[in-house]
Amino acid sequence: ASAPAVVHAQSTIRWRLASSFPKSLDTIYGGADVFSKKVSEMTGGKFTISVHAGGELMPAFGVVDGVQNGTVEMAHTVPYYFFGKDETFALGAAIPFGMNSRQMTAWMYEGNGLKLMREFYAKYSMINFPGGNTGAQMGGWYRKPIKSMADMKGLKFRVGGFAGKVVERLGGVPQNIPGGEIYQALEKGTIDAAEWIGPYDDQKLGFNKVAPNYAYPAWWEGGPQIDFFINQKAYDALSAEYKAIVECAAAAAHSSMQAKYDAKNPLALKQLVAGGTKLFPFPKDVMDAAFKESMALYSEISAKNPNWKKVYDDFSKFRADQNLWFKFTEAKFDSFMQSQKL
Amino acid sequence: ASAPAVVHAQSTIRWRLASSFPKSLDTIYGGADVFSKKVSEMTGGKFTISVHAGGELMPAFGVVDGVQNGTVEMAHTVPYYFFGKDETFALGAAIPFGMNSRQMTAWMYEGNGLKLMREFYAKYSMINFPGGNTGAQMGGWYRKPIKSMADMKGLKFRVGGFAGKVVERLGGVPQNIPGGEIYQALEKGTIDAAEWIGPYDDQKLGFNKVAPNYAYPAWWEGGPQIDFFINQKAYDALSAEYKAIVECAAAAAHSSMQAKYDAKNPLALKQLVAGGTKLFPFPKDVMDAAFKESMALYSEISAKNPNWKKVYDDFSKFRADQNLWFKFTEAKFDSFMQSQKL
Numbered sequence: 001a002s003a004p005a006v007v008h009a010q011s012t013i014r015w016r017l018a019s020s021f022p023k024s025l026d027t028i029y030g031g032a033d034v035f036s037k038k039v040s041e042m043t044g045g046k047f048t049i050s051v052h053a054g055g056e057l058m059p060a061f062g063v064v065d066g067v068q069n070g071t072v073e074m075a076h077t078v079p080y081y082f083f084g085k086d087e088t089f090a091l092g093a094a095i096p097f098g099m100n101s102r103q104m105t106a107w108m109y110e111g112n113g114l115k116l117m118r119e120f121y122a123k124y125s126m127i128n129f130p131g132g133n134t135g136a137q138m139g140g141w142y143r144k145p146i147k148s149m150a151d152m153k154g155l156k157f158r159v160g161g162f163a164g165k166v167v168e169r170l171g172g173v174p175q176n177i178p179g180g181e182i183y184q185a186l187e188k189g190t191i192d193a194a195e196w197i198g199p200y201d202d203q204k205l206g207f208n209k210v211a212p213n214y215a216y217p218a219w220w221e222g223g224p225q226i227d228f229f230i231n232q233k234a235y236d237a238l239s240a241e242y243k244a245i246v247e248c249a250a251a252a253a254h255s256s257m258q259a260k261y262d263a264k265n266p267l268a269l270k271q272l273v274a275g276g277t278k279l280f281p282f283p284k285d286v287m288d289a290a291f292k293e294s295m296a297l298y299s300e301i302s303a304k305n306p307n308w309k310k311v312y313d314d315f316s317k318f319r320a321d322q323n324l325w326f327k328f329t330e331a332k333f334d335s336f337m338q339s340q341k342l
Numbered sequence: 343a344s345a346p347a348v349v350h351a352q353s354t355i356r357w358r359l360a361s362s363f364p365k366s367l368d369t370i371y372g373g374a375d376v377f378s379k380k381v382s383e384m385t386g387g388k389f390t391i392s393v394h395a396g397g398e399l400m401p402a403f404g405v406v407d408g409v410q411n412g413t414v415e416m417a418h419t420v421p422y423y424f425f426g427k428d429e430t431f432a433l434g435a436a437i438p439f440g441m442n443s444r445q446m447t448a449w450m451y452e453g454n455g456l457k458l459m460r461e462f463y464a465k466y467s468m469i470n471f472p473g474g475n476t477g478a479q480m481g482g483w484y485r486k487p488i489k490s491m492a493d494m495k496g497l498k499f500r501v502g503g504f505a506g507k508v509v510e511r512l513g514g515v516p517q518n519i520p521g522g523e524i525y526q527a528l529e530k531g532t533i534d535a536a537e538w539i540g541p542y543d544d545q546k547l548g549f550n551k552v553a554p555n556y557a558y559p560a561w562w563e564g565g566p567q568i569d570f571f572i573n574q575k576a577y578d579a580l581s582a583e584y585k586a587i588v589e590c591a592a593a594a595a596h597s598s599m600q601a602k603y604d605a606k607n608p609l610a611l612k613q614l615v616a617g618g619t620k621l622f623p624f625p626k627d628v629m630d631a632a633f634k635e636s637m638a639l640y641s642e643i644s645a646k647n648p649n650w651k652k653v654y655d656d657f658s659k660f661r662a663d664q665n666l667w668f669k670f671t672e673a674k675f676d677s678f679m680q681s682q683k684l
Contacts, residue, residue, distance in 0.1 A: 041586035042384065100676060102444065102477075105597060106604035135444075136675040198671070217675035244383035248587075251594035255447060262448035266663035269670075279670060287678055320684035321608035327680035328611075328621060329540070333478040333559035334442060334676075336629055338669035342662035 013242070015049040015234070018067075020060040020077035022179065023053045025201055027264065031132040031226060031257040032076040038249035047242060049074070060178070064229065068124045073234040076131055079117075079227050083162045085124075088307040090162040091315055092117045092128065094224035096294040098315070101133040101223035101258055103322040108225070111318050116311045123307075125232045129250035132226035132257030135265075139215030139282055140195025141186065141207040146215060149285045158182055158194035163220030169293040170286070179205070186210045198261065199268035208277045215282055219290055226257065355584070357391040357576070360409075362402040362419040364521065365395045367543055369606065373474040373568060373599040374418040380591035389584060391416070402520070406571060410466045415576040418473055421459075421569050425504045427466075430649040432504040433657055434459045434470065436566035438636040440657070443475040443565035443600055445664040450567070453660050458653045465649075467574045471592035474568035474599030477607075481557030481624055482537030483528065483549040488557060491627045500524055500536035505562030511635040512628070521547070528552045540603065541610035550619045557624055561632055568599065 017036065021029040036049040052072075054060030063075035064082050079092035091098075092113075099107060107113035108130050121128050140159070146152065153171040164174030175191050185191045187210040194211070195218060196202050208214070228250050238246065273279065282290075298316075302309040359378065363371040378391040394414075396402030405417035406424050421434035433440075441449060449455035450472050463470050482501070488494065495513040506516030517533050527533045529552040536553070537560060538544050550556070570592050580588065615621065624632075640658075644651040 038586060038590050042583055042590060044583045097679065102600065102604055106601040109598055109601035110605035136671045138671050216671040219675065222675045241384055241386045244380060248380050248384060248590035248594045251597055252590045255593055255597045256451055258444065259448040259451035262444055263452035266667040269667055281674055291682060323680045323684055325608040325611055326676060329478045329480050329558040331676060331680060332623055333564045334668065334673060337439065338665050338673060340633060342665055
């Protein structure tokens with residue numbers, strides 16, 4: 001028999017993906033591997049995407065420029081890294097006292113989140129697909145524990161991007177230090193504290209050895225989203241089938257990353273505590289002051305940045321509704337289970 | 343130029359999917375629509391799956407038999423409906439005081455959950471893919487609120503499947519009534535209470551009109567998983583590309599359903615409360631007694647059902663680790679946000 005007519009035949013496609021993460025972090029870097037593997041499997045190897053670690057093709061924080069100007073077809077990164085271009089980027093990842101992981105995903109997939117953020121990212125000639133979430137992060141490693149707001153004054157704190165704006169308003173001194181240099185700065189006492197992600201990733205970087213006090217929660221990262229950014233022209237050139245394949249591979253990577261963090265964090269936490277790490281919650285006065293300063297900051301940005309205002313108005317309404325709902329059955333089920341001997 | 347050689351060409355495939363749900367529930371029924379749509383899009387319409395509501399091709403609770411004997415290639419259902427065949431089915435969906443939605447997904451994707459459940463489902467000649475989660479459900483509608491364990495005695499309670507075993511141990515009288523007949527039974531007083539899912543779905547069925555007291559949480563459903571069950575031979579006949587497409591379409595449907603519930607429940611809850619629904623938490627003595635009886639039940643089942651024991655041993659260890667981890671940063675972030683004016 002003759003071969004069937006292939007209506008939807010696709011050419012071979014080779015893309016490059018620039019990650020902002022080091023290969024050593026199988027969790028957050030690994031999301032791009034999952035995506036690339038699934039796309040290749042679904043297309044029988046016809047659509048392949050090579051994944052490049054942060055710094056390999058371009059600086060880790062240069063990946064949005066890289067996608068925008070077409071140096072690479074796509075990137076895997078945390079949108080808030082780019083708040084210096086426009087604060088609106090932070091709303092696509094996490095802002096202090098934002099949403100948790102499930103809420104963020106609900107806003108993206110079933111609220112207005114994806115629609116609004118895509119309108120914004122179009123200004124950078126790119127389209128996004130949610131590509132992972134870490135869950136609520138830990139609040140960082142401190143040489144001395146924070147007992148009250150007084151301890152925030154003058155604190156030299158390595159903290160990711162946008163959250164530094166709030167730390168500054170609390171009297172702290174935010175430091176921007178690449179992941180690979182944090183350990184040494186903390187050991188030397190050049191900085192007083194540093195936050196990274198959570199037990200599994202932090203343990204690899206060894207911060208517990210030089211700053212044994214481990215705070216929770218990272219009120220600035222209740223559920224940060226990682227994104228795939230794709231150059232709009234490269235995306236538009238895909239067939240309808242390949243577009244759907246990209247979307248579903250991203251969805252698989254998105255849930256896979258959160259599952260990986262959830263599965264791997266408990267053992268790391270137990271090992272850290274067994275090794276002498278001391279957990280402490282941020283004191284109430286710090287949480288309250290940080291909340292107040294965050295809300296004041298958002299009002300100020302809303303007054304001067306219409307891109308931010310448009311997205312934040314929707315984000316904050318969705319966040320209010322989510323917390324109203326989650327505080328009943330979700331919170332009650334969880335708190336009961338957390339108080340049992342299991 | 344001549345047409346390229348099509349190494350991975352696929353034949354046209356038509357499958358039928360039997361759902362256990364009525365079309366009116368766009369959330370839980372809708373997961374199968376999302377799956378079918380994505381598979382069709384990714385294959386340019388070459389692989390199509392027609393979705394049939396509960397009762398259309400076979401009884402809603404006959405879908406596992408249907409998949410096992412090949413009447414349909416696949417089903418979309420809640421595994422715990424089939425605990426009468428073997429209690430182990432319940433572990434693939436939800437058991438009283440089991441895991442929440444994220445924990446269940448982590449166990450499936452990154453713990454041993456999928457591996458262990460697939461070993462078990464192989465006895466029924468089928469393979470599963472996680473296909474949605476509702477999140478923590480509400481605890482049902484009561485003609486009179488439950489104030490203590492005394493109110494559980496003799497309570498005629500319409501409750502889904504496996505949880506009835508625990509309700510019975512608490513002195514209640516579990517009732518097995520199909521979704522479409524619950525309203526009338528509750529109105530007439532044939533039953534005292536009924537649980538279904540949560541605000542968005544329950545509102546559609548109108549239970550609030552006849553039983554205004556709405557309990558939380560459904561301690562028997564902290565995060566029930568819905569599954570796609572596929573006949574093993576039908577699955578084995580797929581090419582590697584189509585297998586990957588099925589997996590990623592299922593992953594997209596899985597996260598999409600949870601997002602839909604999270605996005606839609608808040609408004610429904612507000613409307614219900616505005617309309618006179620009274621929320622109440624299960625009293626501590628009921629929660630404690632239910633927890634104790636559930637653990638006793640699991641020990642009894644473990645002693646006589648090796649299928650259950652193998653899976654439950656892993657499930658319960660994972661659950662303990664998850665709750666240890668979630669009680670720090672996740673719980674603290676959520677409870678702070680839930681206590682703010684947003």
